[in-house]
Amino acid sequence: MIKHILTGILIGIIVFPTITLGGTFISSLIEGKTIEEAVQILAEQFDSIIGRVEVLESNLAEQRIQLIEQQIQFSKDQLCREAERLFFLLPPQGKASTTEEWIGRLGGFNNIVDLYNATIDAVGDKIDNKESGAGDYRDLPIVEEYFQSYLDAKTKCEKVDLVNQD
Numbered sequence: 518m519i520k521h522i523l524t525g526i527l528i529g530i531i532v533f534p535t536i537t538l539g540g541t542f543i544s545s546l547i548e549g550k551t552i553e554e555a556v557q558i559l560a561e562q563f564d565s566i567i568g569r570v571e572v573l574e575s576n577l578a579e580q581r582i583q584l585i586e587q588q589i590q591f592s593k594d595q596l597c598r599e600a601e602r603l604f605f606l607l608p609p610q611g612k613a614s615t616t617e618e619w620i621g622r623l624g625g626f627n628n629i630v631d632l633y634n635a636t637i638d639a640v641g642d643k644i645d646n647k648e649s650g651a652g653d654y655r656d657l658p659i660v661e662e663y664f665q666s667y668l669d670a671k672t673k674c675e676k677v678d679l680v681n682q683d
Contacts, residue, residue, distance in 0.1 A: 600670035
């Protein structure tokens with residue numbers, strides 16, 4: 518069954534155009550045209566077919582470019598959404614003994630950048646004031662990890678912009 522289908526397709530692709538164009542050549546000769554005129558008509562038909570193929574190839578290339586641009590935009594949207602999600606993602610309770618204590622430590626911040634900056638400032642103030650426990654600021658590694666994840670995602674999002682502009 519498949520063999521018959523493939524044979525039919527092969528005939529349609531190769532034999533039909535040959536018969537059609539050959540038919541034009543033969544009909545030109547029957548109409549009393551010279552061989553040179555018949556060849557000229559056949560050449561014009563080939564040029565016409567080649568022009569159509571070039572148009573199709575051009576359209577296909579444009580569609581491929583549009584598809585690549587859409588894929589880049591989709592990737593950018595995904596990466597930027599991830600960066601935004603991480604911007605607002607705060608560390609879990611961690612080493613705090615209660616949720617209230619952890620919320621108190623967060624100081625009402627609603628994004629990782631503000632929390633990170635406040636945490637760094639708090640550690641710096643303790644070091645500047647020579648307060649004990651500055652080296653044991655237990656929230657800093659957790660906050661730094663979340664902040665770094667956000668920065669990585671933000672960088673990936675921005676790199677997609679740079680690639681797309683080139």
